[in-house]
Amino acid sequence: MTALLEIEKLTVQFGSATLTDRILRRRARVLRAVDDLSLTLEQGEALAVVGESGCGKSTLARAIVGLVPIASGRVHFDGMDIAGGRDRSTRRRIQMVFQDPGSSLNPSLTVRNTLAEVLKVHSMVPADRIGERCAELMDLVELPPAILDARPQRLSGGQKQRIGIARALAAEPDLLIADEAVAALDVSVQASVLNLLRQLRHRLGLTLLFISHDLAVVRNLCDRVAVMYLGTVVEESNTEEVFGNPRHPYTRALLSAVPRIGVKKTSGEAALAGEPPSPLALPLGCRFHPRCPIAAEVCRIEEPLLESRQQHAARCHFAWESTEPITIGEQP
Amino acid sequence: MARYGFIAKRVAGIVPLLLGVIFAVFALQHVTPGDPARLILGARASEEAVEELRSELRFDDPVVTQFVRYAGNVFQGDLGRSLRASKPVTSIIADRLPVTLWLLGAGVVLSLLISIPLGTLAAMRQAGWADHAIRGVSLLGLTLPPFWVGIMLLLFLALPTGWFPITGFGDTFSEHLRSITLPALTLAISLAPIQIRSLRSAMIEVVESDAVTTARSLGIKGWRLVSRHVIPNAVLPMITLLAVEVGYMLFGAVVVEATFSLPGLGSEMITAVAGRDFAVVQGITLVFAVMVVAIHLLADIALAFIDPRVEMA
Amino acid sequence: MMTDGPSQAYESDAVSSRRPLPGILVAGTVIVGVFVLLALLAPFIAPFDAVEQDIPNKLAAPSAEHWLGTDEVGRDVFSRLIWATRVDLPIGFLAALFPMILGTFLGALAAYFGGWVDFVVTRIAEVVQAFPIYVFLIALIFALGPGVKSILITFTVVSWVLYARLIRGEILRIRTREYVQAAEALGYSHARILTRHLLPNAGRQTLVYFASDIVLALITLAALSYFGLGVQPPTPEWGAMVAAGQRFLRTQWWLSVTPGLVIAALGTGLSLISDGLDEWLKDA
């Protein structure tokens, strides 16, 4: 396998020093949504980025697609550096599926307009084949061609989400980024969209970056998982390794916090106390230490590095203290 | 506290705004086609007189110099002299301002007396006949020209009854009150429809809001619900509306004063426009603008005190 | 157990049932349509000329010949009301259209590009808004001189601000919508994103406001003419007719009353269109 996407020390920040800040010589309120993050995505794999809201996973997705500017770091896509900007044809090769079916389609365009626009702008097919191609795309996402002439407000959430996928596929991307693409859907619809994504991935040889907060969904779909906390990756490995042998205390907490069918909660004990600190004021040392059940003195002082053992990386001073697998929340 | 920071920022922001306003007023004489001195004196004035006026008003200086001089004068309280009345513009404004303030005060109070009960009633009886009637009347009210409403009041109230003077402002307090009644009512009729419509939708939004539903779920009801949860949240958009409406309000005042020949700033402005009295038109325009800026500022300060969230803005 | 069928059934019934137009929108369109017809067909409908004087027959009471009587120089009031439609309606329309075009353009640029463009547009708008805008209108018309041309110029200079603020706010709101981000991800040009994805969706509120702004423009135009600053005599204009009739209020009251009613009727039609559009476009 070769790397399709290589991210090195990526930083994305919001807000910058204003004029008043400069006059008053005060520290600018800069929010580092993604902080010194490195990640590699192999050709054809499905990598999940999981984490809670505010951890920067959506910003990471937007930075890769080129919707937010990159403050520093290297982003290499198929050998090209795209951190500083990209031309239209490179842009086409990275597409995104969004979260909210209610706002992901332009309400004033019919489905056909939406799809045809992609085909036209990027000259994907000759002009006389556009109608044909639209029908093919509908077929690809398992929707009847009659929907082509409907406007989004007449469609159900699941249908809209499929059209969002079709729009991305119309550009024939190499990398598809799905940002919480099934989070807003009902269980039964979610299942069918997940199945669709899995099929498409294998059929079209897509590389998939799947952003999600839902660990069960991730386990169902992805080969590899990266866990993010406060802007950076704290653990990364293949799915079974992360779920079966989590090395970072945050991953463990996350896994045991997920409610499961068949497990009854009998006490008020929570997997993790407190709430994440504001990304505007990151704690010194390890950024997880204020909530960490096993934090020691070193954690308050020294920020751990993302340390790797046998293709399993974790950003914790004690990740590899003992190599015994830790199992969490065993099913009865 | 953060809200004081917000207010300080807001007050500081006024200075460049006022400069912009003064510039716009100053620019009025420069957008006028032709020689301003000639315009002021009229076509039949002699060339010497025009020349004299031009050098007196220093129209030949560079525009920037003229503006700096004009702004300097304004900040010192000198708005120039009226050529027709040969008086300082400030003294004319001082004479006329009280009448306009009377009219505005009475008009706004009257309009709120109309709009608050009607707007609340319409919101509470949403989609009932009272709501439909109130919405219909306020929609019609939006379309009535204020001067015409004034004339109708004269025709159907003042003329048949003889209770209200048709023109003028009188000399005593009770005469003022009688003279101001119909003009204020006219102004109120032109302001109330917008207020009713906004208040209605604001009230409906608040009553249906999650926050009020929560309060009701806790058993809070009756006057306490209205006074602690509905009114404070509905007042916020009303304050904003009154501030936005002030521009329209002042236009209404100008129209109403002219209709009823009330000796206020508005009728003076119309007279000055007809007499091409530049300095007076500029001065009154400036006073009106300052009133708007002041009211916007007051509204923001009021919002800052009611709503703890403004610090985020 | 159950297999995935051809995904969810297509809600065909929902597609075929288009939402009906609100009644008030239809009613408003009918009213305004009547006025448009009056303006177009004035030469055929109006029984008399608009400006020809008939001094001996001045200030006549309503009669079979002069339905609404005659004015102070003997012109037929009914005819003048009809002819005035040709003046008030197009001027009112243009006095709202020009500011809409300018305001939408500037507001869209400000919102889309941000930075210094936004800074400049917002600051100018703030200054214009510091004036009570219709009073500023009087001052500007005073400076430019009365007449249709200065009316249109001043309306444009003054009331673009409201449109600019409206469209700017809407675009800033819609810009965060995912379909706009999708368009950016697809590498569409600025022009395409603005014209195809932002403006059609941001423009709904503008359209609603436009209809009600024509009412404001009509009333303001009438008021300016009432002051003698608007349309100049002898051209028939409703506001000027109210003013001319005011002198005869005690005796020939209909001279002032009828033009006001006509303004209110047209205004009501436009307001109904505005409210109806709002309702119709709200959840579209």
Add this chain to the structure above:
Amino acid sequence: MVEGRMSKPLLIVEDLRVEINRHGSIVTPVDEVSFELQQGEILGLVGESGSGKTLTLKALMGLLPPGVVQVGGSISSRSGDVLQPLDPEKARGRIMAMIFQEPATALNPLRRVRDLIAEPFIVGHGVARNEARAKAVALMRAVGIPDPEQRSRAYPHQLSGGLRQRVMIAMALATESTLLLCDEPTTALDVTIQDQILGLLVELKRERDLTLVLVTHDLAVVSELCDRVAVMYAGRIVETGATADVFANPGHPYTAALLAAVPRFEPGGGDLTTIGGSPPDLRNVPSGCRFRTRCQYAFEECATAGHRLTHVADERQTACIHPAWIERGVAI
């Protein structure tokens, strides 16, 4: 119809029917809903969007939105040994309180937290203001808000989502109601915060002897928390029973399909089972069983059968008339 089998139900709902009249066409989002709530239990009301679960809850509270009306059915509550019709106007804030989905909008933004929590004490129990504020701070501590003294002076917008939901819970507790109706209380929260809040609810229930109704779309949350569950589909309850029983051995094809569609927390991906078709348009519901158009077990009688929950075992009821499914429910 429900026949009371267990002793001392706290609340009995019979044939509840709610209508929406929109542009002259009437839809019935809640139809023939009957259930009993036992003292001290947690009952889950679970279903997908549009199933009528939230409106059922709001009907109990008498807080249906404008234009939505309860047109039939009865709700009675027990006081002492007597069952009497429930008057929501009187019961709100006395015997029952509600916890809402969106803590960001559910709190009055203009009032300080301590005044929000103190208000039910003042209104419902005539406590003086200062004493009520002191009690408010104590409650804040009880629901696990750190630094309650200091936080009590904050405004809602200054708190995080998790803390706001704790404030919401404190407000409900301040009414000293023993019945808490929770409408998707953790849907807006992150998984670790959800874990904390669910734990808090379990603790509070035990400490204060509360009875809870939990409306949610999340089957796993139901499984973690609820003693009994009622599954809703298109406005009707299709199955009720002890949560563990229902989930282990569903007695209605819809419940079974829903459970199969949830991605499980187990190794290995693979296609999820989905439900064909989509929930019916409420303006045009199928006759008889509303699930029959999507049900692969449907037979002729499903089109004509009236809606009726049948007891198949102790505490188990199903609306399915198919013998095989009745059999399944019995066979525990």
